[in-house]
Amino acid sequence: MARFIIRCFAFVAFAAIFSAALLILWGELMPRKLRPNLPHPVQLYGFLDTRLKEADASSPVDVLFLGSSKAYRGFDTRIWASQGISSFNLGSTGQTPMQSELLLARYLHRLQPRLVVIEVDPVPFMDEGVESSLDFLANGPIDREAWRMATRINHLKTWNALVFGAWQQFTGRRNPLPKPQRQGPNSYVPGGFTQHDPENYQPAGYLPPMQCDPRPEQLQAFLRAVRMLDEESTPFVLVTAPVTDAFARSWIDDERLWSLLAPGHVHFRMQDAAMYSDSLHFYDRGHLNQNGVELFNRALIDSLGSRGLLRPFGDRNQAPS
Amino acid sequence: MLFNSIDFALFLPIVFLLYWMVGGSSLARRNLILLAASYLFYGWWDWRFLGLLAFSTAVDFAVGRAMESTAQQAKRKALLAISLIVNLGLLGFFKYFNFFAAEFAQAFSFLGMPMTTARLDIVLPVGISFYTFQTLSYSIDVYRGHMKPSRDPIAFAAYVAFFPQLVAGPIERATNLLPQFASLRVFDRAKATDGMRQMLWGLFKKVVIADNCAPHVHAVFSNHEAYSASTVALAAFLFGLQVYGDFSGYSDIAIGCARLFGFSLMRNFAYPLFARDIAEYWRRWNISVTTWFRDYVYVPLGGSRGPLLQRIRNTMIVFVVSGLWHGPNWTFMAWGALHGLYFLPQLISGTNRRFLGPIAPGRWLPTANEAARMLGTTVLVCIGHIFFLGTDMADVWATLGHLFSTSIWSIPEINAPALWPLIAMLFTMEWIARDHQHALERNGLSWRWPMRWAIYAALCFAIIMFMRTDEVPFFYFQF
Structure with a gap:
């Protein structure tokens, strides 16, 4: 029996090495359709590669934005710069608290923000964080934080992406493609914002109710991120970006999530902070068009200003390069 | 669990x-x-x-x-x-x-x-x-x-x-x-090792074949009017592979797992994909349930003894009851009755035990006659799947009506580039091993260990690369 157990361990080790080698070979040679568990979405959506490269070279800023697509499509750093506030937008597609935690660990010291704006929405808290992790592992560095995120997510696709990403990084062939500034209707704006071409939304009317059921691991990641900010004495606020009226009303029980996230913290729920029109200020049910972005950012700056949260920003009034 | x-x-x-x-x-x-x-x-x-x-x-x-x-x-x-x-x-x-x-x-x-x-x-x-x-x-x-x-x-x-x-x-x-x-x-290392191999093959059939067929089957059969008849036919074939991969995969894992503890469970599937007629199909498919009904329903009813009409009655009862065993729906009973009707000509003509031996013994490929028989059996079984998948009898008739339309000659619309090579791999491995208990029982055993282990590890890789990452319960749990 001992021999059987030893051989089992030996086979597991052999299979791990052999499978990793095949995974790399498969990832290098096969088209995406033939590698369903290794999507490796390089520069596929959200400009994360471009954004992270810019963040790596960026100097300290007044405000740092984190969150999902509502963040990188919602917080326009140019508007903040016009108010004398430097900022950087580290939002990414489907970013969950697990990825926000990773970004804070990587960039908090580099960007030294005086205020962190965390965009909060029920969806990322209900998500495993796998899709977003693939984005990070395909477009960001494979470092200790990436390993930590993969361990916490513990999903097959994430592990595959980590192994393949580590291989590409080791062989110096990480993201060799030219960095596009424009993809479809989306344009990357230096500072991390992504602008969508002018488009108006056709309101869908009724949307089925959605139960807000946050995952414990995302709540824990959020709390770890908050603790990190507290340890660095970096103030932060939570912001819920506006969405179309029907979409906002479709959530059931989101109050419970806010009560879990926001005790003792400032939480701006911007749905009613300005007069948004579904057809004039949105291009889909969850994202503002540029008219809406203008309205939202100015309302948020006013709200932050009225709470005295923007007061100390005097000496870093240049926009990020 | x-x-x-x-x-x-x-x-x-x-x-x-x-x-x-x-x-x-x-x-x-x-x-x-x-x-x-x-x-x-x-x-x-x-x-x-x-x-x-x-x-x-x-x-x-x-x-x-x-x-x-x-x-x-x-x-x-x-x-x-x-x-x-x-x-x-x-x-x-x-x-x-x-x-x-x-x-x-x-x-x-x-x-x-x-x-x-x-x-x-x-x-x-x-x-x-x-x-x-x-x-x-x-x-x-x-x-x-x-x-x-x-x-x-x-x-x-x-x-x-x-x-x-x-x-x-x-x-x-x-x-x-x-x-x-x-x-x-008593712990037997050879049996335990073979059990591990059988579990690996079962896992491959479940998480790679069955789970990857399932979304296509679901998409087509939840809205069959939107698809051509050829697509519905292909989806019915994929459903057969889904159920086979799922159920025989589970059985392989169960049998292999039991061997780790020194137990021998009965064989449940014997390569039914290669059955040459319906009677052989039922000798190779879900053997433990089929023989259970034979021993505890068919035999007490009189079995194969007695006049022909009584044998026909007994046969139909067993098939309908085995259909009902799958669930409380007329479609399951109709599915059982349909298989009973498939079986009756062989019962009446006395050819239901024609194929008891191995398939294509000593040959690499089946003869044209054997291949045609396998294809015919597959077509009959796939028609049965329409009953199995129907929500009610009206749905079954509608699907069958749609199936026998001119669009049966169109090119199927299922786009699954990764699935076809995997299905080819399943058929190849099972065909090579058709005389053995499971696909990995003998395949490659005479090779040196690095080569043999490489094959097993390649299967592990196929699982890693192609398995569905959302948890898909075993299909037969619902029964």
Whole structure:
């Protein structure tokens, strides 16, 4: 029996090495359709590669934005710069608290923000964080934080992406493609914002109710991120970006999530902070068009200003390069 | 707990080590460990139904003991009736109550006596169709005198709840499995290694083949009007592979897992994809259930003895009942009846035992005649799948009407580039191994270990690369 157990361990080790080698070979040679568990979405959506490269070279800023697509499509750093506030937008597609935690660990010291704006929405808290992790592992560095995120997510696709990403990084062939500034209707704006071409939304009317059921691991990641900010004495606020009226009303029980996230913290729920029109200020049910972005950012700056949260920003009034 | 879950990947080695190391040479201790592990395995899904399992076990154990203590035939018959009523009663209550209540109400309404019936909102305990049949086989075999009743409650409870085959079979005969609990198992490295290989192949069939066929089948059959007839036909074929991969995969994992603990379970699938006629198909498909119905329904009805009409009746009853076993729906019964009708010409012409031997013995490829027969059997089975998948009979007729339309000649619209090579791999591996118990039993065994291990590791890679990452329960759990 001992021999059987030893051989089992030996086979597991052999299979791990052999499978990793095949995974790399498969990832290098096969088209995406033939590698369903290794999507490796390089520069596929959200400009994360471009954004992270810019963040790596960026100097300290007044405000740092984190969150999902509502963040990188919602917080326009140019508007903040016009108010004398430097900022950087580290939002990414489907970013969950697990990825926000990773970004804070990587960039908090580099960007030294005086205020962190965390965009909060029920969806990322209900998500495993796998899709977003693939984005990070395909477009960001494979470092200790990436390993930590993969361990916490513990999903097959994430592990595959980590192994393949580590291989590409080791062989110096990480993201060799030219960095596009424009993809479809989306344009990357230096500072991390992504602008969508002018488009108006056709309101869908009724949307089925959605139960807000946050995952414990995302709540824990959020709390770890908050603790990190507290340890660095970096103030932060939570912001819920506006969405179309029907979409906002479709959530059931989101109050419970806010009560879990926001005790003792400032939480701006911007749905009613300005007069948004579904057809004039949105291009889909969850994202503002540029008219809406203008309205939202100015309302948020006013709200932050009225709470005295923007007061100390005097000496870093240049926009990020 | 699912076989294809992280929970089970941790559970199995822990139980394995406890069983062989803590269990030592004590039969009672080993059985106790298996019993505790089995109840943990079952309770992982829903602990509330452990009581049901324990109740069913206690009733049949007590019935067996009582039968032993009496020689009076009438008493023995009454005891058997108790076992049948309890087991079939539980099965009927949980699985068929709502169906029969609704059907009775509809029948009375049809006769001008409208009535309302209560509809119970009950959860079907997973595996109830499997373990009740297993305990029934014990009571019946004790009654028939085919075996002596168990005197060891722990061994008997472990036999009923044995976790590898508890929730989806193979449905074991007490005469085969129970004696194995009564004798001290000896660890056999060759058997355990072969068990691991069989589990690996079963896992591949489940998570790579079945789970990847499922979304295409679901997409087409949930809205078949939107697809061409050829697409519906291809989806019916994929459904066959889904069910085969799922169920035979589960059986392979169960059999392989049991071998790790020194048990031999009966074979449940014998390459039904290569069956040359319907009779052979049923000798190769879900063997434990098919033979259960043969031994406990068909034979008591008179079996193959008696005049032709009686044999036809017996055959049809068995097929319809086996259809009903799958669930409370007319579509399942119609599916069973259809297979019965497929079978009848062979029964009448006396050709139902034509293909008992190996397929294409000594040849690399089947002959044209064999290939045509396999294709014909596949087509018949796929038509049956339409019944199996239908939500009701109206849906079945609509799908069949759509299937036999001119769009059957169009190019199917299922776009699954990764799936076709995997299916080709399944067919190739199973074809090569068609004379063996499972696809990895002999394949490559004569090769040196690095080559052999590389093949197994390549299968692991296929699982890693192609498995669905959302948890897909085993299809037959619902039965």
